[in-house]
Structure formats: structure tokens, C-alpha cells
Amino acid sequence: MKIRVYYEDTDAGGIVYHTNYIKYCERARSERFFSQGHRPLEGDASGFVVHHISADFLAPAFLGEMLEVTSRVLALKRSSVILEQDIHRGSVKIFSMEITLAYLSESKVRRIPDSILALLDIEGAF
Amino acid sequence: MKIRVYYEDTDAGGIVYHTNYIKYCERARSERFFSQGHRPLEGDASGFVVHHISADFLAPAFLGEMLEVTSRVLALKRSSVILEQDIHRGSVKIFSMEITLAYLSESKVRRIPDSILALLDIEGAF
């Protein structure tokens, strides 16, 4: 998934504000679902929540650059999934994150439904 | 209401990103309600929505500055209210906005409840 860096993403240091790399990764996860027509229904209280993040900030990104987010499944458990999500500018990796997502329904941890697993494409990268 | 400018509020131009002044004004409106213990209940589909904004950006603000948002009611109608909200840095006005808020319930325009009017303090400024 390609992401352009706009003014809103940068800060007075002239570079992308650190939390925005993590936002870009969330866009890539959501786009995986949205682009397949899956969208949370209003009032539907099930979905993934972020449980843990371990992130390395390897190099800064700048206004106007085009970045690319890649994602792959590292581990799949009954009610959670661990992804590696990287951000590259051209061939240079500038950010890398391991993120653990837990599947909740009505605020309780639940088994990930098969319909969701099908959208996630466990075998491949996205 | 005092608001500090943090890195997240600035952009690569070294100044506060333009939409953030409008965010600061929303914080001041919400704080008016939150500080009096009023908070939207989950699933409650009533509240004010932004209908129109007319905003003048008079001078830039910079990282680390302390700004002040002031608000006053310009006009009150059955189901909407018009506010003037200004932002000052010390004695210098850097932003001024007229904003029209409509009161909705279940996606329909409704009369503003008396309980809400009481919190708004129609006579005074906040």
C-alpha cells in the first residue's frame, strides 16, 4: 500500500511525526478489509484491538515522499494475530513494527471468526 | 481555556497546521460540557454537529507556545447556535472563527434541550 506524506503528517522538526508511521500501518490493515468490502457495521462491537506494539524507527521520512507499507502474518493464535509491518521509501526500510492484535467481541476476547481469517490471507503478505 | 502547542500540532512549515486551530476550538466547546460532568452516553445519538465554519487565520503559532481559546454565543435559535471563538497568544489575536452548530438527535435536527442550554451559559463567555 502506497502512502504519500502530507503536511499534516510532518512536524516542526521537518520530518514525519513518529506516531504517524504507526497510523500508516493501521491504514494498511484496514485497507485489507475495506478493499474486500468488509466494513464494521454500526453498533457491531467486534473487531481487532491493538494489544502490543514493538517498533523500530530506522530513518526519517519527509514531506511529499511516497512510502510503501507491507504486512505479513508472523503468528496466528485462536484469538490473536501477530503481524510484522514495515515501511519502505524505495528500497530503504525506514520503519519496522511487530504488532499483536486481539479479537474482541462485546469487550471480551473471542476466537477470530473464519470469515475474518479468510479476509486476512494468513499465508500471504498484504 | 489554555492550550499548549505540541509537536503533533505543528507541520514541516514550522507552524501550527491550519486545521488544528479549529480543533482547539472544539476542545474548548467540549471542555465546557465535560468540566460540568456532561459526557455523551454510549449509544446516545444526540448532540451538536458542525454545520458551517467561517474562519480567519490572522497570524501563525509556534511550537511550545501557550494559546488561549475564548468562546461566546453570537446567536441562539431553536435548534442551532452560532458561536464566535477566538484564539489569542498573549494579547495578539491569531485566529477567529464563527461556527454554526446544529442540534441533532437520531440524525434529525431537534430543539436544543434545556439541560444543554443550561450548560452552555448563553449569557456569558466561556
Add this chain to the structure above:
Amino acid sequence: MKIRVYYEDTDAGGIVYHTNYIKYCERARSERFFSQGHRPLEGDASGFVVHHISADFLAPAFLGEMLEVTSRVLALKRSSVILEQDIHRGSVKIFSMEITLAYLSESKVRRIPDSILALLDIEGAF
């Protein structure tokens, strides 16, 4: 310019937070320049700043929706330009804004350079 609504763009009311429509319009303006290879140099203190916004919020947008931003020049002056920028979801206009941008260099209002005018495509829409 197509823009997808992600979680970061929505708020607890279940709709896109009002200032984000204005951010989307800024993305469209910047994309106009970035996609033609124009990017502000570091330390370059010239560019457009937002002077005035008059915005109508016509209908809410929701998580996962694909929106489209259109822009056209309403008026061009020596050192400023007025744009109309609209946001549609399909054929429904949900947001419309008139924005006045002033061209500054070293914090002073300046004549818009011809090189910038060429990128802006005064005659057409973008």
C-alpha cells in the same frame, strides 16, 4: 483525488471528525504540486498559507467510505488565490469550502511566482 476514510479520521460519534474534511482538501492541494515533482525545499520559507476558510458541512461521512475531492480556482490575484474545494461520496456532495490562500516568502506577502502558477493550472480543475 480519491480519499479513503480510516479509523484515525473518525470520532466517537461514528463519523468523520469535522476538521478532517479540511485536511482532505489540503491533501488535494499538496498532491497537485507533489505529483508534478514540486516539493518545498528544506529551509525554503516561501509557499501558500491559509488566510480564510468558509466551509459548509452538508452530510456526514463514515468509516471505510471512499470520498472524492475536487478543486477549482475561483479567483486569482497577484499574491493570493481563492479555491472552491468540494468533497463528494458518489454523486452526493457532503462538504464544500471556499479557501483563500496567500503566497508568502520570508513571512511577507509576495507575488505568486509564474512557476507556481503553471503548476496550479488556473484554467482547469484538479
Add this chain to the structure above:
Amino acid sequence: MKIRVYYEDTDAGGIVYHTNYIKYCERARSERFFSQGHRPLEGDASGFVVHHISADFLAPAFLGEMLEVTSRVLALKRSSVILEQDIHRGSVKIFSMEITLAYLSESKVRRIPDSILALLDIEGAF
């Protein structure tokens, strides 16, 4: 440092968007410096950048809540510092993060100046 949750901080899931906890921690770090009168000069290319984050999201926060960020130094090296930053709602810890910050000047890792160390209050918490 107390932080109020506003609409801009929440998402359509009705809770605070995950990256905003990390933003709150950055506000607390910056406030440590700003409140002592230290503010980066324009064109000054030295300061801390985020190198690594390991974060646990323990419980959600909701619109209108008042949160508290606490910070303490876990380790201090020549050119970097590791902080633990926690967020509580009342007595409940809802977020905990270890963050490694590197001190850069002119894009190169440098020894942290004594003037900065003095502001950081290595011994205590902030």
C-alpha cells in the same frame, strides 16, 4: 501531567485511537522542557528522536475522561535515554511504554548536552 480525552482523540470504535496514547506521552516529554522555558530554536537541528518503542495497551480510554501520564528514566547513556511512560485513569494503568530516545545534532548521534540533562531530571520522575 493530566490529559483530557477529546473527540479528536477517539475513533468510530468509541475509544481512544491507539496511537494517541503515544502522542500523550510525547506531550508529557515536551511539557517537561517547555514548562522550564526550553524550546527548540528555529533552525536548530538538535534534539531527541524516537528510536524504539515497546508499548502495552492494557485497557481502553473513553471520550471526556481525564488521564494522567507519568514518566521516569530507566537508563541513561551517553547519547540516548530510555524512559518508562505510563498512563493511568484514576488508579487503573491503561497504557505502559518503554521508549528509547536518541540525541541527534545535524542528523548525527551526539552526546546529550549537560543543559538538557539538567532539564530531564534524571533522578526523579516527571
